[in-house]
Amino acid sequence: MTKATVPVSATAMRAACSQCNLHELCLPVGMNAAEIDRLDHLVGARRKVRKGQHLYRSGDPFEAIYAIRIGWFKTDVLLEDGREQVTGFQMTGEMLGLDGISTEAHSCNAVALEDSEVCVIPYGQLEELSREVQGLQHQFHKVMSREIVRDHGVMMLLGSMRAEERLAAFLLNLSQRFNARGFSPAEFHLRMTRDEIGSYLGLKLETVSRAFSRFQDEGLISVQQKHIQIIDLAGLRQLIQSPGR
Amino acid sequence: MTKATVPVSATAMRAACSQCNLHELCLPVGMNAAEIDRLDHLVGARRKVRKGQHLYRSGDPFEAIYAIRIGWFKTDVLLEDGREQVTGFQMTGEMLGLDGISTEAHSCNAVALEDSEVCVIPYGQLEELSREVQGLQHQFHKVMSREIVRDHGVMMLLGSMRAEERLAAFLLNLSQRFNARGFSPAEFHLRMTRDEIGSYLGLKLETVSRAFSRFQDEGLISVQQKHIQIIDLAGLRQLIQSPGR
DNA sequence: AGGCCGCTTTGACGTGTATCAAACGCAGGC
DNA sequence: GCCTGCGTTTGATACACGTCAAAGCGGCCT
Numbered sequence: 001m002t003k004a005t006v007p008v009s010a011t012a013m014r015a016a017c018s019q020c021n022l023h024e025l026c027l028p029v030g031m032n033a034a035e036i037d038r039l040d041h042l043v044g045a046r047r048k049v050r051k052g053q054h055l056y057r058s059g060d061p062f063e064a065i066y067a068i069r070i071g072w073f074k075t076d077v078l079l080e081d082g083r084e085q086v087t088g089f090q091m092t093g094e095m096l097g098l099d100g101i102s103t104e105a106h107s108c109n110a111v112a113l114e115d116s117e118v119c120v121i122p123y124g125q126l127e128e129l130s131r132e133v134q135g136l137q138h139q140f141h142k143v144m145s146r147e148i149v150r151d152h153g154v155m156m157l158l159g160s161m162r163a164e165e166r167l168a169a170f171l172l173n174l175s176q177r178f179n180a181r182g183f184s185p186a187e188f189h190l191r192m193t194r195d196e197i198g199s200y201l202g203l204k205l206e207t208v209s210r211a212f213s214r215f216q217d218e219g220l221i222s223v224q225q226k227h228i229q230i231i232d233l234a235g236l237r238q239l240i241q242s243p244g245r
Numbered sequence: 246m247t248k249a250t251v252p253v254s255a256t257a258m259r260a261a262c263s264q265c266n267l268h269e270l271c272l273p274v275g276m277n278a279a280e281i282d283r284l285d286h287l288v289g290a291r292r293k294v295r296k297g298q299h300l301y302r303s304g305d306p307f308e309a310i311y312a313i314r315i316g317w318f319k320t321d322v323l324l325e326d327g328r329e330q331v332t333g334f335q336m337t338g339e340m341l342g343l344d345g346i347s348t349e350a351h352s353c354n355a356v357a358l359e360d361s362e363v364c365v366i367p368y369g370q371l372e373e374l375s376r377e378v379q380g381l382q383h384q385f386h387k388v389m390s391r392e393i394v395r396d397h398g399v400m401m402l403l404g405s406m407r408a409e410e411r412l413a414a415f416l417l418n419l420s421q422r423f424n425a426r427g428f429s430p431a432e433f434h435l436r437m438t439r440d441e442i443g444s445y446l447g448l449k450l451e452t453v454s455r456a457f458s459r460f461q462d463e464g465l466i467s468v469q470q471k472h473i474q475i476i477d478l479a480g481l482r483q484l485i486q487s488p489g490r
Numbered sequence: 491a492g493g494c495c496g497c498t499t500t501g502a503c504g505t506g507t508a509t510c511a512a513a514c515g516c517a518g519g520c
Numbered sequence: 521g522c523c524t525g526c527g528t529t530t531g532a533t534a535c536a537c538g539t540c541a542a543a544g545c546g547g548c549c550t
Contacts (some may be wrong), residue, residue, distance in 0.1 A: 029422050077401055080486050085401040099397065127383065131376045138372065144389045145346035152344065152353060153395035156322055156330040157332060158339035158403035159447035163507070194528065202404035204508055209529055225528075226517075273532070439498065449538055454499055470498075470546075 016040050017119075025093030025180065026067050027121070027143070031135040039136060042129050043067075044120045055096060055118060062100030064122045068092050071116020072191040075099075075108045076199070077103040086200040088150070089113070089192060092181055095143050111189040158202045161240070166201040167211040168239040171221065175230055186233070190226040269339030269340075270425065271312050272366070272388065276380040284381060287374050288312075289365045300341060300355040300363060306345070307345030310365045313337050316361020317436040320344075320353045321444070331445040333342050333395070334437060337426055340388050347382045358436040405449045406485070411446040413484040416466065420475055431478070435471040 017028045017039045028036045046069060048081050055066060055073060073090045087108060090096055094119065100106040130137035157166050181187035190197070194205040194212075201208065215221045220236055222229040230236065262273045262284045273281045291314065294300050300311060300318060318335045332353060335341055341363065353436065360405040375382035402411050424430035435442070439450040439457075446453065460466045465481055467474040 077397055079401065079405065083405045085397075085405045087397045087400050098390055099394050101386050102394050107394045127379070127386070131379065131382060134376065137376060141346050141389070144386070144393070145343055147353045147393050148389070149344050149347050151393065151400070152320075152322055152330075152332045154400055155332050155396070155403060156324065158400060159444065160324065160328045165269070193526095199404065204393045205528080206509085206530085209506060209527095210507095213529070237253065239307070438496090450498080451500085451539085452537060454497095455537095458499075 017043060020069070022067070022069065022093040027095075027136065027139055029139050029142075031133070031139065035133050035135050038129060038133055042121065047118050047120055049073075049116045049118065050113040051112055051114050051116075053055055053112050055112065056100075056106045057109050058106055060100075060106045062097070062104045062106055062123065064120045065095055065097035065100075065126065066110075066118040066120060068094050068096065069116075069117045069119055072113040073110050073116060074113055074192060074196060074200075077108045081185050084199055086192075088154075089196075089200065091177060095147075098144055098147055113196075139171055152203050153212070154200075163201075163203050163207050164211050164214065165240050166195075167204065167208060167215070168220075168236045170197065170201060171228065171230065172233075172236055174228075175233070186230045188228055190228060262288060264313070267312070267314065267338040272340075272381065272384055274384050274387075276378070276384065277283055280378050280380050283374060287366065287370050289367055292363050294318075294357040294361045294363065296357050296359050296361075297322050298357055300357065301345075301351045302354050303351055305345075305351045307342070307349045307351055307368065308367045309356075310340055310342040310345075310371065311363040311365060313339050313341065314362045316363075317358040318355050318361065319437060319441060319445075320355050321357055322353045329444055331437075331441055333399075334441075334445065336422060340392075343389055343392055351455055358441075361457070399445075408448055408452050409456050409459065410485050411448065412442075412453060412460070413481045415442065415446060415464075416473065416475065417478075417481055418475075418487075420478070433473055433474045435473060 003010055006096075017023070017026070018033070018036045020026070023029070023036075028039060031039065036188060044064070047055075047066075049071070058077065068090055070092060071189075073087050073096060075088045075090065076084050076086045078084055096110050098107065099108055101123065126136075126140065157169055161169065174188065174190075175185040178188050192200075194208045197203075198205045198208045200241070203211075212221070212223045215236075216223050218235070220230075220232045220239075262268070262271070263278070263281045265271070265273075268274070268281075273284060276284065289309070292300075292311075294316070301320065313335055315337060318341060319331050320333045320335065320341070321329050321331045323329055335355075341355050342351065344353055346368065370383075371385065375385055402414055406414065419433065419435075420430040423433050439453045442448075443450045443453045448456075457461075457466075457468045460481075461468050463480070465475075465477045465484075467476060
C-alpha cells in the first residue's frame with residue numbers, strides 16, 4: 001500500500017545528491033562527501049512536471065528553489081497587455097526559482113518545455129544548512145552570481161547585437177551547455193519553438209526562422225525543424241565578433 | 246602624523262553601518278542593533294572614486310563587494326569589437342560587485358558617474374559573518390535575488406518594448422528610486438549621458454534625445470539637459486501599458 | 491571673461507526587422 | 521492511411537529606429 005497523501009506530481013522518492021550524476025554541475029560542486037551527505041537530507045522530494053505545465057507562476061509564494069534533474073524549462077515574465085518576455089531556458093543541472101528570494105514570491109513563470117523532473121530544495125532549510133556548511137554556502141552564492149552574469153550577457157545580446165548575432169550567440173551557448181553535460185556540442189534538438197526563441201532574443205519568430213535559413217544557406221549549420229547541426233563553429237563565433245557592418 | 250601608507254583613494258575612517266542613514270536600503274535591512282554592530286566590524290574602509298574612475302574592471306580579481314554611500318555608478322560589459330552594453334546604473338544604498346562571486350573575477354566594469362564613495366565589504370568576511378548572523382545571510386540573499394529580478398525587468402525592456410516605452414520605464418524607475426531615498430520623485434538630475442542611457446536601453450543617443458523631446462512636447466515631462474521634471478506620472482505609466490500600436 | 495570641447499538637439503534619409511499573408515510539412519488522432 | 525492543426529518557412533511590404541550630418545548649448549578650463 002502506497003502513501004495516499006503524496007500529491008500526484010511529487011514522488012515519494014527522496015532525491016540523493018550523492019547518487020546523482022549532476023554532481024559536477026549542480027549545488028554539490030566543490031563539496032566533499034560528508035557535506036553532500038548533509039545536502040541529501042535537505043533536498044526533499046522530486047517533482048515531475050509535464051510538458052506545458054508550470055513549475056511555479058509569478059506571484060506564487062516562494063518556498064523552495066529547484067534543481068532540474070531531467071528536462072527543460074523556460075522562464076518568462078508577462079506584461080499587463082499580454083506581451084511575453086522569455087528570460088531564460090534552463091536545462092539539466094540548472095537552478096530555478098532564485099527570483100523568489102527577493103520578495104518571498106516568484107516574479108516569473110517557469111514552464112516545462114518537455115516532461116521534466118526537478119529536485120525540490122526547501123529554501124529555509126537551504127539557508128539553515130548553508131550556515132553550517134561553508135562549501136554549500138559558497139556554491140549557492142556562486143550559482144546566484146552566475147545567474148546575474150548570465151543575465152548581463154542576455155542584456156548584451158538584446159541591447160547591442162543584430163538578429164543574426166543574437167541567434168549565433170544563442171546557438172553557441174546551447175552548444176556549450178550540451179557539451180558540458182556530455183552531449184554533442186554539434187548536434188542537438190531544440191526544445192523550444194521559434195516563437196519562444198524569438199521572445200528570448202527580442203525578435204519575431206519570422207526573423208528567427210529567416211536567420212536559421214540564412215545560416216543554413218551559408219553552410220554554418222544544418223536545420224531540420226528542431227534538429228540542429230553545427231557545421232562551422234568558428235564561422236558562428238566570427239559572426240558575433242564582427243559588428244553587423 | 247597620519248598614516249602615510251593609506252592609499253589616497255581609501256580613507257582610514259571605518260564605515261559604521263550603525264551610524265549610516267542608509268540602514269533602510271542597504272545590507273542592514275532587517276537586522277537588529279546587535280547584528281548591525283557585528284556588521285560594523287566587517288565593513289572595511291570607505292573608498293572614494295572620482296567621476297570617470299573605475300571602481301573595478303572586468304577581469305579584476307574579486308575580493309569585495311561594495312555598497313554605495315554617496316554617488317552614482319554605471320556597470321557595463323564590452324564586446325571585443327568595442328561595443329558597450331550598460332547593464333545598470335547604481336545609486337546610493339545599492340550594491341556593486343555581485344557579478345564577481347561566480348568566477349572570483351569581475352565580469353563587468355564599474356565606473357563612477359560622479360565623485361562617489363563606497364563601503365568596501367571584504368567578501369570572505371561577509372560569507373563568514375553571514376554564517377553566524379542569519380539576518381545578514383537572508384538580507385544578502387535578498388539583495389542578490391533582487392538583482393536577478395531587476396535584470397529580468399531590463400530584459401523585458403530590451404526585448405519587448407518600443408523606444409518610448411523603454412524611456413518611460415527608465416524614468417519611472419529612477420523616480421521610484423529617488424523617492425525611496427527621500428528625494429523628490431518628480432524632479433531630479435540625470436547623472437548619465439544620452440549615450441549611456443541609450444546603451445542601457447538598447448537605443449542610439451539620438452533616439453533617446455528624440456523620445457525626451459517628444460515626452461516634453463506631449464506635456465509628460467520637462468527636460469533641460471540633465472534636469473528632468475515629471476509632470477504627468479500617470480501618463481508615463483500609461484505609455485508602458487499600451488502596446489505601441 | 492573668453493574660448494574650446496563634449497553633449498545634445500534636430501533634420502533628412504537608409505535599413506533591419508516587424509508585419510501581414512499564404513503555403514508548406516510534420517505529428518498526432520481517428 | 522488520411523485528415524487536422526500547429527509550427528515553420530518564405531515572400532511582399534511597412535515602419536521604427538539607426539545613420540549621417542550640422543547646428544546649438546553649456547560647462548569647464550585657462
